[in-house]
Amino acid sequence: MTKRKSSGVDEYIAGCPKEARxxxxxxxxxxxxxxxxxxxxxxxxxxxxxxxxxxxxxGMFAWFSFKKPHIRLHVRPPAIQEHRKELAGxxxxxxxxxxxxxxxxxxxxxxKLVKASVKAMKDKxxxxxxx
Numbered sequence: 758m759t760k761r762k763s764s765g766v767d768e769y770i771a772g773c774p775k776e777a778r779x780x781x782x783x784x785x786x787x788x789x790x791x792x793x794x795x796x797x798x799x800x801x802x803x804x805x806x807x808x809x810x811x812x813x814x815x816g817m818f819a820w821f822s823f824k825k826p827h828i829r830l831h832v833r834p835p836a837i838q839e840h841r842k843e844l845a846g847x848x849x850x851x852x853x854x855x856x857x858x859x860x861x862x863x864x865x866x867x868x869k870l871v872k873a874s875v876k877a878m879k880d881k882x883x884x885x886x887x888x
């Protein structure tokens with residue numbers, strides 16, 4: 758994981774309610790494991806986000822945030838579409854999965870979503886290069 762001097766992620770997590778910090782740390786670790794070499798930063802809406810250089814939207818493919826009572830994972834829309842069945846038990850939007858704080862974070866699912874988001878980003882680039 759490429760990290761800037763201060764990515765702001767530690768500060769973001771520390772600024773969230775104590776009961777959310779552990780789950781936010783789990784989401785962070787899952788994203789790092791699923792996307793090695795990604796840059797961690799907080800410049801997009803001040804949410805912790807992850808990017809790879811050389812892609813559209815400045816290479817951003819995943820973010821996480823806290824909005825009571827949920828820990829939220831933000832990914833590219835194709836990742837949500839691809840995993841609709843697995844996400845049936847969670848509130849979702851076009852690009853956000855809401856994990857209730859009262860339940861354990863499904864780490865395996867988070868990793869799948871992050872990998873699918875990276876793939877969607879790369880596929881979009883590759884399709885542009887074909888034209």
